[in-house]
Amino acid sequence: MFILRNCHLIFCVFLGIFQSCYVYANSADELWEQYKSEGAINSNLPDFSHAGFFLRDNQNDSAEWDVYNILEFGAIPDDNEDDHHAIQQAIDSASNNGGGIVFIPEGKYQISGGAKEGTIKISSSNIILKGEIKDGKNASVIYLKNPSNGQELGLLGESTTDLRSIAALAIEGEANDFVLTTFDNLDYPRGSRIISVNDTSNIRPNQNIRIRLTDPLIDTENPSKDNIDLVKLLTHPFDYSDEEIKTFGQYGKNVEYITKVRRVIDDSNIELYQPLRFDHLSRYSPTILKFEGISNVGVENLTFESAWQGQYVHHQPFPIDAVDESSIIRTVTEQDYGWVAIWGIWIADSWINNVVLDNFTQNIIVSNSAFIDVQNLQLKGSGGHAGLTYSSAYNILTTDIKFEGRYAHPVSIRAWTSGCVFSDLNIVDSAFNDFDRTGPFIDFHGLFPYENLFEKMRGFYVHSGGDSDVMPHSGVRNTLWNIESPEVIDRFPYASNELFNTAATSRSNMYKYYPSSFVVGVYGKNNLQLKINSSSEDRADDFMIINNLNSRDIPFQSLYEKQLEHSKSNFPMPPQSPILLE
Template sequence: MYNKTLLLAVLAILFSGALRAQKSQLWENFKSCSKHGKTAELPDFSYAGYHHGEKAIPTVDYKVFDVTHFGAVPNDGKSDKNAIQMAIDAAVKNKSGLVFFPKGRFLINEDTDDTTPIIVKGNNIVFRGSGSGEDGTELFMKNHLPAKDPKKLWTTPYMIQFVGGGSEDLLTEIAADAGRGTHTIKVRNTAGIKAGDWIVLRVKNNAPDLIEKEMCGCHADEKWTSILNKGVYVNAYHQVMDVKGKEITLKEPLLRDIDKKHEWQVYRYAHFEEVGVENIAFAGNWHEEFVHHKDDIHDGGYSLLKFQRLANSWVRNCRFTDVNRAANFVLCSNVSALNCEVTGTPGHSSISSNASTRVLIGKINDSSSQWHAPGVTGPTLGTVLWRVKHNEDTSFETHASQPRATLFDCVEGGFFIGRGGGARQNLPNHMEHLVLWNYKELGEPEVDFEFWSSTTWFWKIIPPYVVGFHGAGTTFKEDQVKVLESLGTPVNPESLYEAQLELRLGELPNWIKEIKNN
């Protein structure tokens, strides 16, 4: 009896040890390279989010512009669109403002309204509601907006748009090679560039050697005319820390190598900053059975919130219900979308980083089964999807047009081909440095899952890093994975974003602890 009990105890200890998270060798490599100033295998994702993850999103105390003081009346069955726009315009004229919505339902696109979006153009403008729950603030969109071109299903505008301004002037050209992970670039001249400025590092070049490097040994199909004819396109936003002579020191590390022979240029970044949306429920009127690409209404009729050309801005504590597209961050840098929900009737897409740099999409719960779960599209760089959850009947967006360096970190949800997205001419779906870190798969497992599909044209991903993938029991075709580590068992650290941020700052910021445990 004693021997049997002892044997059971030993087996229990061994079994629990097998389930325990494994130490990641990629993480050990990252720590060692950071310590010794070398280029790590993994990119540094820790600079993603509002103020590079170093500051909490503020609760601003700007002058209040209460929409009810401009004629909006909740729950009265009449349009509030014009009153909301007047409150916005007053806040913009003031050069900062808190556009405040008390509790109740506000109507933003009724039969009496025109079909133009609500536009916000200004720095330091924050929409604040009185909660995104049932007894909070709801902005209700009764009627869909028409597409600018019904034949182009993606041209339906978003109902509420925060749009940055300025001019994107060419400043200089890059004069020397620079490696991924470094912070310094050499340029032809630094006239008009100073510490604190935001700049764009850009290349668009179809040189065969550049395309070959970007494809990482994979074959570019002749139908992929975007990359083959228009070229490799990188559009990276950076903040200047220092300027000395012809050297610019950047706040953030480069997320890819720069080869001067491919004619990289430096532009001014046209944008606004410190824009926020918080504590609001955005509701569409989408109640049909979704059919992908059926028409402009299915693909985007009820599109609610768009950020364009914004830096150090945020969306938090919001809900998106009965929408075709929830929220889209376009040409943005260091924007955070935190603690939001997508609910109601399934539609087209959830929350996306589009042609942006270092966007943080975190603590999102998409229970609506949007066709595309939260993800990336266009030439994004450094996007982090952190602790995102979606249903098992959908999968993340990787919508082609050259997204790079994306981290899916502690994501939980379905995992299968067919939901990445992207037109054939814009493939591959994702370029180098897609990282799946401790991804928990829900649903049915697959055997020898392919990232470079042999059965369809619409799923082509440069071999990614798959670390700590677990849950349903899927296995992978290993020659299509750059690094496969600890399949079936989570790794330590649990979150790569948190670990990299803590390593860089010396401690994990309180803001992330609070949101993580919320």
């Protein structure tokens, strides 16, 4: 229920074992002061300060690394012949010697693609794939000749044989379900950092770990919307119907994420850098597993191009008016998923920097990964299905991105993704195209991605895809801060100027598919008056906290930078040297 008291909204909820009365702030200033004094507890703003390459200030000086020039392994630029064997040999040689810089000099290098053996793969730590810069521009080009011929297509992150893994470049670590310890002896509210575990012998400072929780009520054989616990906590107050069967069934049973240990206090207590993003109750059987992925991998100063002919229309073959299979030139699968630039799975403490992606239907896909910098990208060419796609991805920092191509999902997150920050993103064409279904969309694609930050973005608004059985689009406390929408929002004629859009429900329920969101300083270009559920008023209700709507007047431009400054002062790196586990 809501109680108006001293011009603040107080909302009492009963979830888990914690009954909390949350005092909602009336302004962005109050939101910040609440966070600064109390931390990321109760209904306060999430903590986004740990996004990105966590040890960037302590990483090895790559200037001292051995260099493996692909020309010395047989690559020949600009000859229209396949070079992937030479590039792969250079990567393998660096890997066999503990790592190094694989240097790709000026020129265009062709890789055949099609199958896994025709693409480039990094599968060990300490590898930097680095191109040459000439006259201030990327002079090294990796050119993908053929689309993926894979057949498997499922939930991103479930399999390394997914057809989208047959990319120009695949960066792949390995999964490992080895249990390090558990902490199922106590209940921990959101915001906790110190946890008591059964054993710390396998835990070290700065170690990446996986935490898995299990919803005790979900029966995957006979799922029911009335039997959910953890799922309800992460999507409150979304009202489930029988349609969302995969959310409260096969995919909702386990929730997992990757985080990092700050210090080992003693033989039964550890401290995490990132405060817990939601209540971790003992009945969820919290378990800490080993993170086996690769780290310290970099992709720099490269342009990726492909032979794809484009002419993309969302979920349609080419041509779209083909009357039978014999007249189809490019299948739906190829048009949607067949041309991928970079695929990454089970990666941490790594980066992609100064990369041009030209003419791909899927540009970058990252899953089961954490603490990555993705920065200074240009996406161009024919446009296509998706720009940046993160699935089961955690604490990825994405900055300085320019979208010149048109995509159905320019920015897409899904499947428990959390802690990711998107800052300084700009899109050239901010109009919705009714023919190919592309547009300037922030896409929450289902299975409740929660506590992610979108800030300092120009030309975007929220419109999400995803099947009805994995709704709601998002989980709790996703945050939109300092975003300029286009001057026209017309994805649906019946929802003009609405900030939150979806085809999953009626206009009056659209915003409910983004539960417990924060909206601060979001405004329309050329004074467009944005609406959320037909209203332009600031307010707090059980679905959203909205401050400074249609206003540029906010206390600071970047929530991420403000939180980072605060975090460095209050939770600095421990004095010991960083440890990256192999």
